[in-house]
Amino acid sequence: MSADTRSTGPTILVDHVSRWFGSVVSVADISFQVQPGITGLLGPNGAGKTTLLRMICGLAEVSEGEVKLLDQPVRNNPEIYRRVGVMSEHESVYDFMNGRQFVQFEAKLRGVPNPDDATDEAIAYVGLEHAADRPMGTYSRGMRQRMRLAATIVHKPEVLLLDEPLNGTDPRQRVQFQGLLRKLAAEGRTILISSHILEEIEQLADTVLLIVAGKLAASGDYRAIRAKLNERPYHVRIVSDKPRELASRVVGLDSIDAVNVDPDGGVIVLTRDLLRLQRDLPKLAQTGEIRLLRVESLDDSLESVFGYLVGG
């Protein structure tokens, strides 16, 4: 199932795009280009990812700026969907259809020359031949997402726009889905996938677009962004049976910038070298005969990561 690639410029062009609803600005002056491969659109819930993706695929109007797919405007240009596949965040399907009917319906609407064969091929691609004749209302979430992916790729699009496709899938389904996306990208497609989960994108995308509060906070190679993330200070909360003794000992470690004892008896340390703290802490506890009950990072949420990247 190889992609038909005919575009020379950027596959996706977003040029100073904004979108507002009344006085609320959902997306503010975002510009970027996307090339073939997997690109992750990453941001916390409510950051504007879905609005941006909906503008890119033509479901929503831009208030300002321009969106182009394959060098063509996308809004009110239905012909573009012969070359583009979109999977929205909604899990809704026509429940009365079985999987095969659903994929076939989409194939026929897109004018696929041999819809029956294309349907079989797409369903085989997502590995759901065994469930193809069951009503979609009886599918698990993961199966439903995979069948929706089959419908999205049935016409072999060059560009795939996927809005939170891994939502609600269990770990096994997620691995299966990620494998499918890698396979599709390896065939030369451009895949833009949105997610609010850092690890999902980390495992899939080389290039990342970070959206925070409707703005593009960072973009580029995932590893470079990750490296920047590693330099940031982390707050770590340590719960032990001897908090004051632990605090007095831990303050002497080179990896520690600051130490506080919270009212609940936890010791909160600020470190720029998380790995070194992980090495030093057990030794320190052993020599001081301190029993460590819990060690937790307070900065793992995506919001705090984005906050750091945008200087918050």
Next chain:
Amino acid sequence: MSLIYTLTLRQLAGKWRVIIIVVLSILPIVMAIASTIGQDSTSQSEIDDFLVNGMFASAILPIIVLALATAALGNEVEDKTLGFLVLNPLPRWQIVVPKLLAAVTIGGIVVVISGIISALVAFEGDTKAAVAIAIGLFAGVATYSSLFLWLGLMTSRGLAVGLLYVFLWEGLFSNFVSGIRMISIREYIIGITKAVDGSRFTSPDHIPVGSATAIIGMIVVFTVFLLLSIRRLQRMDVP
């Protein structure tokens, strides 16, 4: 277009919607049977007016069509499945027209059959009256369908807004304010029915609009709201 037409027929044939529509369509037949019992106290013109104006044009027809046409596109919006249709290489009119045709098909079949049976019962086998009612009602189904299809795209409360419109505008105002009769689908239905069978459908206190006004009015309403639906689908943010 046949794919979306077939899909919509299937969507509109949901169990509860079918039950409501069938029950509503049986009501005029029951009323027609009732009207044949003890006819001495009711004049023929009163029966004519009650059946066409009171039952079909004012209540049964618009409510049945409202339940169908607002759902034809409105349910796609509400269920968030509209994307499956618009994210395809189809001009928007190729989505709107089959949706409208599906609503007209189901509404037309149900209302026209109910109208013909009611007319044959009430008018003691008068086929000309039955044909007049069938034509008038079918034209009414098409016109209301176009209006309510648009309404379903404009608001998620299409049913409630549509009911208000039917009872206030079509049922109340157009009955008492003569100027509104010129812009009332109910009046157009009666006008067309009267044009086919001139011997019936006029009560002393209800003179319908002329056939030309009725035909032009229906064509205008049908076309305007069909175009508005296409335009709305082109411009709206699809959920």
